[in-house]
Every structure is written in structure tokens, then in C-alpha cells.
Amino acid sequence: MTVQGDRRKFRREGADQRKEALVRATLGLIAEEGVRGATVRAIAERAEVTQGLIRHYFSTKEDLVLAAYTQHMDALTEQTFAKAEGATPRARLAALVVASVTPPVADAASVALWAGFLTQVRQDARMQEVHARSYHGFRDRLEALIAEVLAQDGRAADSRDCRPLAIACNAVIDGLWLEGGALADAFEEGELAAIAVQSVGAILGMNLTGTEAQE
Amino acid sequence: MTVQGDRRKFRREGADQRKEALVRATLGLIAEEGVRGATVRAIAERAEVTQGLIRHYFSTKEDLVLAAYTQHMDALTEQTFAKAEGATPRARLAALVVASVTPPVADAASVALWAGFLTQVRQDARMQEVHARSYHGFRDRLEALIAEVLAQDGRAADSRDCRPLAIACNAVIDGLWLEGGALADAFEEGELAAIAVQSVGAILGMNLTGTEAQE
DNA sequence: AGGTTAATTATGCAAGCGTATAATTACGCG
DNA sequence: CGCGTAATTATACGCTTGCATAATTAACCT
Missing domain, CATH: 1.10.10.60 (Homeodomain-like)
Structure with a gap:
């Protein structure tokens, strides 16, 4: 009883x-x-x-945090590439770039999350592994897309050439992602997206503006 | 006794x-x-x-952390611009870019520090203020330097034109800074510096490579 | 139905946290 | 030289933390 x-x-x-x-x-x-x-x-x-x-x-709590980190990073990459659609490689790249610096991928919560995890990344080997895998996962896919774009233009798409371009494009994207998320009200609506497309285009030596919607 | x-x-x-x-x-x-x-x-x-x-x-401990954050960000900006020396604006810009993605400005400790603080930035209004001031402080000086470089080339140095360029350049720098610090062994010695100079040059529509040492 | 078991709750513990306050002591000043 | 006081140490309190363990119970199986 x-x-x-x-x-x-x-x-x-x-x-x-x-x-x-x-x-x-x-x-x-x-x-x-x-x-x-x-x-x-x-x-x-x-x-x-x-x-x-x-x-x-x-x-252990560490395990939970690791699982959360893994899911977040995977979701971020997936969310971004899901929007990279278009008829031509160039259009897909432009769409990817825009998606990267636009909510929900780029917002205060995502950035805060990422920063919050970074501390533990340095201290936990498993977190470090996830971090590296996530970074390279995104960049490699970006590099492949860049290679497509260059090939379409009839330019050499050698990996030796593409790697630094991918690193550079990834950096602009990350930088803008970061600043948009950490200091949202310092930029106007759509300003970051325009700058991102413009900059990636400049780095690749081509005009990417206006290719998202059309083609 | x-x-x-x-x-x-x-x-x-x-x-x-x-x-x-x-x-x-x-x-x-x-x-x-x-x-x-x-x-x-x-x-x-x-x-x-x-x-x-x-x-x-x-x-309170919050006060101490705020003081630490302020000092760190100020030191980071100062350290970076201290190395931006050269005979021409173009050389100074190139030197600044290289310094931004090279130790001691760009290293694991600096990035970890920055990320560690970001959490508190979102929660404490005073931290937020320091954050915004620091970001704009760096970017405004960068924008001024970019204006100089463009003027030297005889190009329009209107603030309306310079602002997006400064945001973009700042983003590449930040992105590379971040990745160099958070994932140092993913890049070769000097690779990030070369990519940074190359990319900033591309964004500004000029060749910046090799201008650091000479001129 | 009713027993079994894994999923879930409840409770407790030792360690570490930031903060408060009282007791000491180094050092400048007359 | 000794006195006053600000700088510094010492101690303690209440709270929170992650983790462990025992008690309970919902749902599945035959």
C-alpha cells in the first residue's frame, strides 16, 4: 500500500x-x-x-554536449547547402553564399552556439574531431562547387587552384556570418548578402550578382 | 601577543x-x-x-571580466595596426592584412579568448558596448586605410563605396583569423597570409601581393 | 491479466562557486 | 618611532553544480 x-x-x-x-x-x-x-x-x-x-x-554531461555539438554543426551545413539550388553552378554558388549569411543559418543564436562550443573544442579531443570534420566538410563541398563554376567558365579547375579560393570564400562567408550574428543591428537588411555575393565574386574573378534568382 | x-x-x-x-x-x-x-x-x-x-x-566578478575583455580587444586592435607600416597606403594595407592573420594576433589563445567572451557579450549590456566599439573601431580604421589606397589609385573614395568594401575585407580577415586560430594545423605556414592578401586585393580590385616588403 | 524489466523519478552527496565579513599587517605620515 | 589606515589575508556562508544510487512505475510479453 x-x-x-x-x-x-x-x-x-x-x-x-x-x-x-x-x-x-x-x-x-x-x-x-x-x-x-x-x-x-x-x-x-x-x-x-x-x-x-x-x-x-x-x-556524462560531456557526452551530451558532444552530441549536441555534432548535431548543430551538421544541421548548419545541411541547412546551408539545402538552399544552394539553381539551374547553373553559378546560381547555386550565389544561393549558397546568400543562405550562409542570412537567417536562420546566420543569426545570433547560431553564432552564440558556435562560440559557446569553441571553448570545449579546445579541451576535448572528440569535440576537436567534430570541429575539424565539420569545417572540412563544408569547405570541401564549397570547393567542389567552385570547381564547377570555374569549369563552366572554361577556366582551370585544378584542386591546387581551387583550394585557396575555397579557403578565401569560406573565410568571407564565415566572417560575415559571424558579424551578422554577433552584431546584427550594425547592418541593413540584405546588406550582408549583397556584400557576400559581391566579395565571393571578386575573389573568383567573376560577376555573381543577380544570379540567385534568374538563369 | x-x-x-x-x-x-x-x-x-x-x-x-x-x-x-x-x-x-x-x-x-x-x-x-x-x-x-x-x-x-x-x-x-x-x-x-x-x-x-x-x-x-x-x-563583482563581472566587472573584472569586463575589464579583461576591454583590454584584450583594445590590445588586439592596437597590435594589429602597429604592424601596418609602410611607405605607401597599399603597403600599409598589405602589412595590416598579413598581421591580422599571423601570430600573435591570430593564434589559438586569442580566438579562444574572443569566443569565451562572446557568450557574456550577449548577456551583459556593457560587454555589448565594448564589443560594438571594438568592432567599429577596427573597421573604421580599415575603411580609412582603404580610402587612402583607392585615392592613391585615383578611384572614388566615397564612404558610400568604401563601407561595403571595408565590411567585406574585415570579414575575410576575421574569417581567416578565426580559422587560423581555431584550426591552426589545417593550413601551411604562410598560406593564410598569402590567401588574405590575395583576397583583399581581389575585393578591392587591385594587386596587393608582394607590396608588404617592397615599395 | 499479471509478472518483468527497463525507463523514469526522487533523494542525497561532496566539491566548487561567488560573495560577504572580520581579522591582520604593511607602509606612509607626523 | 608609533600610530592610523588602506591593503591584504582568512574564514565562512549559502547556493549550485555534476554525479551516484535507490525507489517507483509504465509498458511490453506471453
């Missing part, structure tokens, strides 16, 4: 759903409150479970 | 020196261990004082 009706009701859920909910809660908290605010208790509360459950799915 | 010889010996120092020592300790710790590692106790230990003293000079 256990009359303890004040115990919290709950529903059992699959491991994947729970893990994802916990990851989502973690990301939301880090974005809004910073890593400092993403405590085990706060994460549990936001995911509408009790803190003990976290330990049931992630043997 | 107070026989308590185990009390720590100390030397009195001026407020400025102590404050600076505390700031330096804070920066070192955040760079090495992350914000999490920069506890009041750890800072005090590194500065070779006891934790109580921190409260004597900074009424």
Missing part, C-alpha cells in the same frame, strides 16, 4: 526521441543562456524530464 | 598594478581553460594574491 500520489507522472519513450529532446534542450539553452546556463538541471527541465534521466542516456 | 606566524606575507602595491595583474591572470585562464576555468580562486592564485583581494578591486 504505497500511497505516494505526488510522484511525477511520465510516459516512456524511445531512446532516440529522448536523446533528441535532450540535445534540443541543450542547444536551446546554450544559445540563450550560454554554456554556463546549460546545467544538467536546466536541460532536464526544458526537456520535461528529471535530471536523473540524462545520466541514463548520456554517461 | 598574537602568535600566528603562518599568515601569508604580502607586499602592498598600487591599485593599477594589482588590477592589471588580475586582468592578466583572467585573460590567461580564459584562454587556457575557458571561462569555466577562470574562477575567482584560480584567478587569485595565478595573480599570487588571495581571492578576497579581487573583491577589493572589482566589486
Whole structure:
């Protein structure tokens, strides 16, 4: 006869759903409150479970953070390339560039998230691995797209030539992404997108402006 | 008759020196261990004082962090522009660009420091102010230099034209700075510098390569 | 149905955190 | 030289943190 009706009701859920909910809660908290605010208790509360459950799915908080980081970076890359559509390589590149510096890819939360993780990247080897993989994953795809664009123009698309171009284009994109996210109200609507397209075009030695919508 | 010889010996120092020592300790710790590692106790230990003293000079830890952030950002800008020397505007710009993506301005510690602070920038209005002031401070000086370079070439140096160019150049610089610091071993020695000079030149529509040393 | 078990909650603990306050001591000044 | 005081140390408090462990319960299986 256990009359303890004040115990919290709950529903059992699959491991994947729970893990994802916990990851989502973690990301939301880090974005809004910073890593400092993403405590085990706060994460549990936001995911509408009790803190003990976290330990049931992630043997340590580090593991949870690693999972969250991985998902965030993958989502960021995927979100960006998903918008890189168009009839010609040039149009796809322009669309990619615009998407990179426009919400939801470029916004305060994304940047805050990324910065919040960077600290742990330096200290955790697994985080470092994810970081490197994510960076190269994005840049390699960018490099491939640049090669296509150059080929279309009949220019040499040797990897020796493309690599520095990809690094440079990636840097402009990252820089603008960063500044747009960290200092949004310093720029006008669409200003960053225009600058991004213009700059990437200049680096590649071609005019990219106006190619997003047409062609 | 107070026989308590185990009390720590100390030397009195001026407020400025102590404050600076505390700031330096804070920066070192955040760079090495992350914000999490920069506890009041750890800072005090590194500065070779006891934790109580921190409260004597900074009424709250937030104040200390703000002071540290201010100093770091100012030092970064100053360090960079200090190397922007040369006979012609073009040479000065090239030197500035190279300095921006080369140690000690661009290294893991600087980037880690910057990222570590970003979290607090979003939450503290005073930090935000320093952030904005620092960003614009750098960019405005960059814009002025770009205007000089364009004028030398006999091109229009209107602020309406220069602003987007400055934003773009600043973005490449920031992007490369970031990637060089966060992923140093992904690039070869001097690779980032070469790419930076090349890209800024492309954005400005001129050849900047090889202008650092000569002219 | 009813027993089994894994999912979930509840509770507790030791360590570390920032901050407050009282006790000491180095050092300048008359 | 000794006195005053500001600089510094010492100690403690309340809170939060990540983690561990025991108690409970929802849902599946036969």
C-alpha cells in the first residue's frame, strides 16, 4: 500500500526521441543562456524530464554536449547547402553564399552556439574531431562547387587552384556570418548578402550578382 | 601577543598594478581553460594574491571580466595596426592584412579568448558596448586605410563605396583569423597570409601581393 | 491479466562557486 | 618611532553544480 500520489507522472519513450529532446534542450539553452546556463538541471527541465534521466542516456554531461555539438554543426551545413539550388553552378554558388549569411543559418543564436562550443573544442579531443570534420566538410563541398563554376567558365579547375579560393570564400562567408550574428543591428537588411555575393565574386574573378534568382 | 606566524606575507602595491595583474591572470585562464576555468580562486592564485583581494578591486566578478575583455580587444586592435607600416597606403594595407592573420594576433589563445567572451557579450549590456566599439573601431580604421589606397589609385573614395568594401575585407580577415586560430594545423605556414592578401586585393580590385616588403 | 524489466523519478552527496565579513599587517605620515 | 589606515589575508556562508544510487512505475510479453 504505497500511497505516494505526488510522484511525477511520465510516459516512456524511445531512446532516440529522448536523446533528441535532450540535445534540443541543450542547444536551446546554450544559445540563450550560454554554456554556463546549460546545467544538467536546466536541460532536464526544458526537456520535461528529471535530471536523473540524462545520466541514463548520456554517461556524462560531456557526452551530451558532444552530441549536441555534432548535431548543430551538421544541421548548419545541411541547412546551408539545402538552399544552394539553381539551374547553373553559378546560381547555386550565389544561393549558397546568400543562405550562409542570412537567417536562420546566420543569426545570433547560431553564432552564440558556435562560440559557446569553441571553448570545449579546445579541451576535448572528440569535440576537436567534430570541429575539424565539420569545417572540412563544408569547405570541401564549397570547393567542389567552385570547381564547377570555374569549369563552366572554361577556366582551370585544378584542386591546387581551387583550394585557396575555397579557403578565401569560406573565410568571407564565415566572417560575415559571424558579424551578422554577433552584431546584427550594425547592418541593413540584405546588406550582408549583397556584400557576400559581391566579395565571393571578386575573389573568383567573376560577376555573381543577380544570379540567385534568374538563369 | 598574537602568535600566528603562518599568515601569508604580502607586499602592498598600487591599485593599477594589482588590477592589471588580475586582468592578466583572467585573460590567461580564459584562454587556457575557458571561462569555466577562470574562477575567482584560480584567478587569485595565478595573480599570487588571495581571492578576497579581487573583491577589493572589482566589486563583482563581472566587472573584472569586463575589464579583461576591454583590454584584450583594445590590445588586439592596437597590435594589429602597429604592424601596418609602410611607405605607401597599399603597403600599409598589405602589412595590416598579413598581421591580422599571423601570430600573435591570430593564434589559438586569442580566438579562444574572443569566443569565451562572446557568450557574456550577449548577456551583459556593457560587454555589448565594448564589443560594438571594438568592432567599429577596427573597421573604421580599415575603411580609412582603404580610402587612402583607392585615392592613391585615383578611384572614388566615397564612404558610400568604401563601407561595403571595408565590411567585406574585415570579414575575410576575421574569417581567416578565426580559422587560423581555431584550426591552426589545417593550413601551411604562410598560406593564410598569402590567401588574405590575395583576397583583399581581389575585393578591392587591385594587386596587393608582394607590396608588404617592397615599395 | 499479471509478472518483468527497463525507463523514469526522487533523494542525497561532496566539491566548487561567488560573495560577504572580520581579522591582520604593511607602509606612509607626523 | 608609533600610530592610523588602506591593503591584504582568512574564514565562512549559502547556493549550485555534476554525479551516484535507490525507489517507483509504465509498458511490453506471453
